[in-house]
Amino acid sequence: MITNLLVANRGEIARRVFRTCRELGIATTAVHSDPDADAPHVREADAAVRLPGAAPADTYLRGELIVRAALAAGADAVHPGYGFLSESAGFAQAVLDAGLLWVGPPPAAIAAMGSKTAAKRLMAEAGVPVLGALVEPVEADLPVLVKAAAGGGGRGMRVVRNLADLPAELASARAEAAKAFGSDEVFCERYLPTGRHVEVQLLADAHGTVWAVGDRDCSLQRRHQKVVEEAPAPGLPADVRAGLHAAATAAARAIGYTGAGTAEFLLAEDGRFFFLEMNTRLQVEHPVTEAVTGLDLVALQLAVAEGEKLPGPTPPPTTGHAIEARLYAEDPAKDWQPATGTLHRFELTLPHREFTGTGIRLDSGVADGGEITPHYDAMLAKVIAWAPTRAAAARRLADALARARIHGPATNRELLVHALRHPAFLAEHLHTGFLAEHAAELTAPAADGVERAALAAALADAAARPGAFPSGWRNLPSQPQLRRYRAADGTEAEVRYRHTRSGLRAEDHPGVELVSATPEQVVLLEDGLRRTYRIARYGDRVYVDTPAGGTALTALPRFPDPAVRTDPGALLAPMPGTVVRVGAAVGEAVTAGQPLLVLEAMKMEHRVNAPADGTLVELLAAPGRQVELGTLLAVVKPSEPAEPATVRAPREA
Template identity: 90%
Template sequence: MTSRTPITNLLVANRGEIARRVFRTCRELGIATTAVHSDPDATAPHVREADAAVRLPGAAPADTYLRGELVVRAALAAGADAVHPGYGFLSEDAGFAQAVLDAGLVWVGPPPAAIAAMGSKTAAKRLMAEAGVPVLGALAEPTEADLPLLVKAAAGGGGRGMRVVRRLADLPAELAAARAEAAKAFGSDEVFCERYLPTGRHVEVQLLADAHGTVWAVGDRDCSLQRRHQKVVEEAPAPGLPADLRAGLHAAAVSAARAIGYVGAGTAEFLLGEDGRFHFLEMNTRLQVEHPVTEAVTGLDLVALQLVVAEGRKLPGPTPPPTTGHAIEARLYAEDPAKDWQPATGTLHRFELGSAHQEFAGAGLRLDSGVESGSEVTPHYDAMLAKVIAWAPTRAAAARRLADALARARIHGLSTNRELLVRAVRHPAFLAERLHTGFLAEHARELTAPDTKGAELAALAAALADAAARSTALPSGWRNLPSQPQVKRYRTAEGRELEVRYRRTRTGLLAEDHPDVELVEAGADQVVLREGGVRRSYRVARYDDRAGRVYVDTPVGGTVLTALPRFPDPTVRSDPGALLAPMPGTVLRTSAAVGDAVTAGQPLLVLEAMKMEHRVTAPADGVLVELLAAPGRQVELGTLLAVVRPTEAQTVQEA
């Protein structure tokens, strides 16, 4: 049950940006804070910002943040009197909630019984149907008429344990894969099937309930822009909903909360079909990642209200405040959307987002981040770096503000989805409110297409900045008479090679391949070019990362280049049939054996990294001649996993 004793010291059983978010409210309320951390997180920002921190020995979540008994022990050792679970990890574990209460601590969350009631999606659907909430029913024996199908894990979310099935023949294999992933992620291999609505909208209602019978429907959100069934862009309020539909959603969410005696913050999630009908999906019995957009349009501090409820007090009024304006949140991930969302690890050399701060600044921007310049991003946890939130009086203005903030950001060291986010919130279909869960897949080509012209000018700026950095009294390339041009070569993120040729003249540097580009100014970290009468500034940065990467930023976006030697080493060869690990991770399973004939694109093995599964596929038709990966093996970036020998016909054709 809830306590009526004020909380004085709060432990957050989580990490990263959500831990920092909760700590921020605690500082405002005068509540002491305690962090827990794994070994890789020992110097993380959330650890430094807490008043006290307790080590959870190990690196993997299963050894650290998912060890409920260690977290409870840490709270008692630090003198904490309450535990906030954040989201993910143990936040929806009824057993952990009960263990916190049994230890005499305040649990900042719903009662364990409510968590258990919503813990299984299949059980939750039955319960909601009995309460009169529309549901998208589970299919016991799917038929051709039910296609396409969505296989889902009953005990979890976040895109894990989910598979889209378009042919009944594929269902057994996808069920087996979903069960394996669900068991590893959630400790339960229960999965179920439901109809898949490829153009449905993901709409949800924020709930807050106290122990005195008050239940608030605190507005709604649209979370339709997703990749791998995981949210990427969220906004509040959900645009384009008729008043009666919005009222129906709110009423259904309140009914769902009352049906299970809910107390605390939670979210009722619905799928909205093209026919205007909505169906209950699940109830998240915790604070959501996307809660800042609701805070932005209501002025509420949802974490502070969680603490109010946890202390046994009443919500401040019978109804929540109305929404004002519009807010959009973008999740910034360390990943490459053009390479099947491949996650990235390593050092985040620079992380700057201008006027975005943890509180909404005058520019209407907020940054909830778990990282900072110099942070190490490891393969042990989710790939999300931060959330960038923009508020404005209108949706169009919020989208413009968000896109501009992301475009101007300086993010160096890792591949990110920044460019995709900018293009997505500027896309005509997004601005026209044509939203659905397949949006990113539908527009993938235009959202991930390389900026050819921008990369060429960025390479020119990088070359001229390098020349300026190397200049002496007698600069490199200078001759009293006309001379051979200097040549620099770069590779873009998508693998395209660019060559820049320039020479020094009595009037300055001259780019031979860009006669219409005039050099205005060149320094080691900034170059100003004028093209067609338009002046643009390029900020250039390099780091000692052994990769030779150069980062070129402009007000409209950034480009990452890799400096190449002028003359390639003729002794260096790459086997086109060699499959290298695209990231550090663990081999989960293999689906082929040495000697098997394979076809281009056929999955050969699955790697797990950053809480997601990633398929490694055959690069061409041929024979699998080596398989060095085995289930359970830990691999580093670039580890040789397998070798496919192309068929003779293909080899001859390529030759």
């Protein structure tokens, strides 16, 4: 029997496992890197062990340190969570060799699924349909997807639509895969742009019972990473659903699987499906399955690890519909660029915990005042909604996200809200290219959101200034007060206003009346419609929240500093990170969009491209260099525009 469990992970998954342990009466032990010393998962554990360093390679990926920590803490079992070492057969075996209980499948089962190419061969032998690996892709195979054989999470994956690009993309994928998984093996398979990503949750005990615990659709993805997941997968014909469950069960039996795992499939438009991989661990999206089945998958993992049987020959039926949205610190409008910095506030209203009453659940690894660093995945939290119907679940989830107060680095919150309310999503027109297809709509700013937010921010600022009269009040007519703000997308708003004996007069907002203003809240009345804006400030950053969403603003000086400028062609680091590759040398001619260097941050690689045709005249980055946000990396001197040809008029005779 497990008495003390060490979770070899961090963030929300560690907190999720600890929650079940508390309910079961199991003591908990956390491990942490130096940046995570005061993280929520560390504070919630009964004990914690330091892993010296910051980078995952020095901390959470050091299996020998984690085993040593478990023994030192008196733990008798290890739960790997997901990511990091959760699918390492070597780590699982090391845990067992140390006399500890491993909460996961046997090392042999992990090893069998450890290589996607080997797994495909094994599944084909078991009669599970697969997309065969392409040895030498030809024109007829395009587009193809380059994938890392030893890992997932979108790393080492590239879509290739032109054969001429294949060698470079293979080299890039190999480099990223080697760094992320310790293996540079990659392969190609056919890419189905309109395919759906559908998966089956598996649970198996050591007594021969295998459950297919429902299915999930995870088609809304960016960078080949899931963003929105739901259960059950909508719109599946009964025979397709039954076929998926049967194939997943056959896959588990073929490798003697025990514990929780997931079989992932690519579903074509014609209803055919193909095995992609088996994740030999708990999935990020497991809460949606828990929501529709009432199961605690972590509790069942622990029971199976202790040798118990699953509670019955078949899993419970599903009820209602659940949708999960992954909230990331990133900017979708800037090619999903990750964001770092202080998370000043993360507030999601949950009047009732879990799925009672509101039908909303929050799984989060962050807290107010925490730092979002470039060392780990960019996910801040998962927000999950359950309702009797899919449409009702989408509405609940979109509303909960819109009302959240998130003050700090940029997030994908607005994109999630727009996606959940998009007609194509509600009509179940799902495929892995959904976010790319609708990117313009999903990232478009509100028509007048910045202007209204700026007005509210300016009035709150005026209310915060001490004095007998509000800022801008004059007994006689005079120049209006001026405030300037910039939104995250670069949009600037200028607010001119004055207070008079009859109330607020907004120069650029006729018909707007001020009902009340404090430093934290402004109420405006416009054409009979009353709106409330909640304001928070952190230095020059101002956050304006309404029930419809939030706007982040930067207060600008009234008169711009003429000394502040950015030279044309200067490339600044878009995020903190590590330079991993350089693709050009000083003096070389470059073309617009050409990758000049690659930064690694938040477990992903990000290309920095030439802004225009020209010559690389300065390169300040080298592989291995750590850079901060805004660091000058390179300078491209744009090509001189060609002189227009001179046409001489014919001379008169």
